[in-house]
Amino acid sequence: xxxxxxxxxxxxxxxxxxxxxxxxxxxxxxxxxxxxxxxxxxxxxxxxxxxxxxxxxxxxxxxxxxxxxxxxxxxxxxxxxxxxxxxxxxxxxxxxxxxxxxxxxxxxxxxxxxxxxx
Amino acid sequence: xxxxxxxxxxxxxxxxxxxxxxxxxxxxxxxxxxxxxxxxxxxxxxxxxxxxxxxxxxxxxxxxxxxxxxxxxxxxxxxxxxxxxxxxxxxxxxxxxxxxxxxxxxxxxxxx
Numbered sequence: 001x002x003x004x005x006x007x008x009x010x011x012x013x014x015x016x017x018x019x020x021x022x023x024x025x026x027x028x029x030x031x032x033x034x035x036x037x038x039x040x041x042x043x044x045x046x047x048x049x050x051x052x053x054x055x056x057x058x059x060x061x062x063x064x065x066x067x068x069x070x071x072x073x074x075x076x077x078x079x080x081x082x083x084x085x086x087x088x089x090x091x092x093x094x095x096x097x098x099x100x101x102x103x104x105x106x107x108x109x110x111x112x113x114x115x116x117x118x
Numbered sequence: 119x120x121x122x123x124x125x126x127x128x129x130x131x132x133x134x135x136x137x138x139x140x141x142x143x144x145x146x147x148x149x150x151x152x153x154x155x156x157x158x159x160x161x162x163x164x165x166x167x168x169x170x171x172x173x174x175x176x177x178x179x180x181x182x183x184x185x186x187x188x189x190x191x192x193x194x195x196x197x198x199x200x201x202x203x204x205x206x207x208x209x210x211x212x213x214x215x216x217x218x219x220x221x222x223x224x225x226x227x228x229x230x
Contacts, residue, residue, distance in 0.1 A: 004160075031216070042222035043161070043205065058217070090160065097216055104149055104168070104209075105216055109160035 003027070004110035006091055012116045019078040021113050023091030030096040032074035033107065034058075034066060036087040043090065049074055050096070081117045089113045120144045122221035124206050129227045130196055138191045138224045140206030151218065152180055152191050153205040161205055164191070193226075201228045 007022035023032065033048040035058075045058030047066040055066050063085060067075045074093075078085055092107040121143040130136040142150065149168035153161040167173055167182035167189060179192040191204055203223040209216040 033217075040222060043207075043220040045217065045219075048217060094216065104151070104166045106151070106163040106166065107218065109162070111160050112158075 004091055004093055004108050006089075006110040006113050008113050009111060010114050010116075012118065013078075013081050014118050015082060017078075017081050017117075019081050019115065019117075021076040021078075021089055021091075021115070023074045023076070023093075023110055024072055025074075025091075025093040025108070026072065027093060027095075027108065028071065029093035029108075030071070031094045031105070031107075032068065033092040033094075034064075034074065034076045035090045035092065036060070036085075037090055037112070038087050046076065081115075083117050085115065086117045087115060089115055120208065120210065120219045122206055122208060122219060124204075124221040124224045126222070127225045127227070129229065132196055132198060132228055132230050134196050135192065135194050136196060136226065138193070138204050138226065140189045140191075140221060142187050142189070142206070142208050142221075144187075144208050144210070144219075146210075147184055148209040148216070150180075150182055150189050151207040151209070152189075153207065153220075155203045155205060155223065157202070164204075196228050198228050198230070201226060 004025045034046045035043045049055045049068040065077045091110040094105040094107045123141045152164040155161040165180040172181045177194045205223045206221040207218045
């Protein structure tokens, strides 16, 4: 059974704190993603990684950084948490695309971390 | 740029059929995904369409018209457990890492 796990379901932090969100997948997937989900805005991509030590900015990378030292683990770091980073954070992983027209690589999501910054 | 539109909320009755629409505008097309997300849970994959037409998977079917930039998810014989948000998403690239752009989702409420 495929599995993406996230370190915490709920997290409360104070403004200015450094926050680490961890994500681990056991499917040997090359690609990993971090999203945040807010009411009315849907899922927005923060960062993604397509290989160990490789990272690419998504649509809203400001205020975040990431780390991928091992294939199975992708960490999201909030360098100095702010109240506007209060959100649901979702990690996902997928295989590298095979390349055929009809092939696709569905993303498997973790359960999410609801972060509140006070 | 990319733009995906879905209705915000729909209601339906148990046993009925409901159609959730999604329109998209993208530069290039690499297929379209539908995901289901129950409240407080992770999104889970429902379907992927890359060619025009209807793909059926049990009670759920997904339709795509590339010329119209339009897709719909059809749910038959609705059950209470189908109450969830349904997310339409398009990949921006056909490269190995298929970055997805999601619509804001349609919340479906199924009543008895």
